Amino acid sequence: MTFGALIRRGFSTATGARTRPFQVAIDGPSASGKSTTARLVAKRLGFDYIDTGAFYRCVTLSALQKGVDPSDSKNISRIAALASDAKIDLKTEFHASASTLPTTRVFLDSKDVSSDIRTSNVSKHVSVVAAIPAVRQSVVQKVRALGAEDIDSSAKESKQTATTSAPSSSRAGLVMDGRDIGTSVLTHADLKVFLVADSHVRAVRRLEELRKNGSQDALLDVKQVQEDLERRDESDRTRAVSPLRKADDAIELDTSNLTIEEQVDVIVKEALRRQGKI
Numbered sequence: 001m002t003f004g005a006l007i008r009r010g011f012s013t014a015t016g017a018r019t020r021p022f023q024v025a026i027d028g029p030s031a032s033g034k035s036t037t038a039r040l041v042a043k044r045l046g047f048d049y050i051d052t053g054a055f056y057r058c059v060t061l062s063a064l065q066k067g068v069d070p071s072d073s074k075n076i077s078r079i080a081a082l083a084s085d086a087k088i089d090l091k092t093e094f095h096a097s098a099s100t101l102p103t104t105r106v107f108l109d110s111k112d113v114s115s116d117i118r119t120s121n122v123s124k125h126v127s128v129v130a131a132i133p134a135v136r137q138s139v140v141q142k143v144r145a146l147g148a149e150d151i152d153s154s155a156k157e158s159k160q161t162a163t164t165s166a167p168s169s170s171r172a173g174l175v176m177d178g179r180d181i182g183t184s185v186l187t188h189a190d191l192k193v194f195l196v197a198d199s200h201v202r203a204v205r206r207l208e209e210l211r212k213n214g215s216q217d218a219l220l221d222v223k224q225v226q227e228d229l230e231r232r233d234e235s236d237r238t239r240a241v242s243p244l245r246k247a248d249d250a251i252e253l254d255t256s257n258l259t260i261e262e263q264v265d266v267i268v269k270e271a272l273r274r275q276g277k278i
């Protein structure tokens with residue numbers, strides 16, 4: 001490996017020591033299993049978890065709460081200002097029991113909005129908000145500050161981003177999920193995974209989840225949920241800035257015929273292998 005490559009991978013060329021956490025980037029379309037998989041991978045490896053979709057959802061919620069309609073293009077600069085000002089924090093609890101899925105609470109300006117950001121109204125508008133270049137710029141700056149791209153640049157960025165928490169902890173690594181993590185947020189991540197699954201399978205899983213959570217959207221049928229997922233995927237794939245796509249160096253994993261445990265296992269083993277632990 002060259003000196004430049006070593007530095008990008010987060011190693012000091014002088015001491016050979018790691019200068020930033022081991023980074024796992026997980027991207028993919030809606031309901032492909034990113035957040036479930038990412039949280040369990042983080043738990044198994046003892047890493048932090050950052051849900052970047054929650055940031056775009058917070059900006060969307062903030063606009064809707066202030067009566068700013070995201071579908072009206074006249075509001076783009078107001079939404080960009082809201083994104084820049086928003087103070088967003090995530091707190092993930094990993095729970096002692098091995099079988100319990102870690103839970104992430106999301107705070108917008110210190111208020112717990114974990115449920116409010118998952119309503120169908122927020123889901124309906126979030127793709128438009130996530131396509132605004134200035135919104136993406138603010139969110140990427142906030143999540144990079146949390147993700148510690150490397151120790152020097154993360155310290156610089158967290159100073160610039162007074163509204164974002166400093167890199168969250170001393171855990172040995174970090175799992176971040178979204179649409180552009182491998183392609184633009186953590187471009188030098190140690191492991192990049194692109195999760196995919198058949199859109200009908202994804203719709204069935206999402207509907208099951210809505211039913212379990214007692215959501216009003218559970219009254220929708222599979223076809224409606226599938227159409228909504230496909231519409232959102234299309235918008236995420238075709239936007240001008242950081243569209244959803246697999247990074248060239250990402251591993252593609254189709255979860256259509258896998259159990260959650262199987263997909264987590266594949267990623268955990270690869271992360272351990274790349275850390276030289278197995």
Ligand SMILES: Nc1ncnc2c1ncn2[C@@H]1O[C@H](COP(=O)(O)OP(=O)(O)O)[C@@H](O)[C@H]1O
Pocket residue numbers: 028029030031032033034035036037205206208209255258259260263
């Ligand atoms: N391999 C799988 N088998 C069955 N259900 C799954 C599988 N992977 C994920 N799920 C379920 O699919 C739903 C969507 O997964 P989620 O992690 O929220 O996707 P995303 O973060 O990509 O939107 C969740 O209810 C999750 O438990």
Ligand SMILES: Nc1ccn([C@H]2C[C@H](O)[C@@H](COP(=O)(O)OP(=O)(O)O)O2)c(=O)n1
Pocket residue numbers: 029030031032052053054056057126127130177178179180181232236
């Ligand atoms: N890094 C990211 C994360 C999410 N987004 C966009 C794409 C989605 O339409 C919204 C919401 O993402 P989220 O992961 O919460 O959505 P799903 O759980 O997959 O339905 O934000 C993005 O553009 N870039």
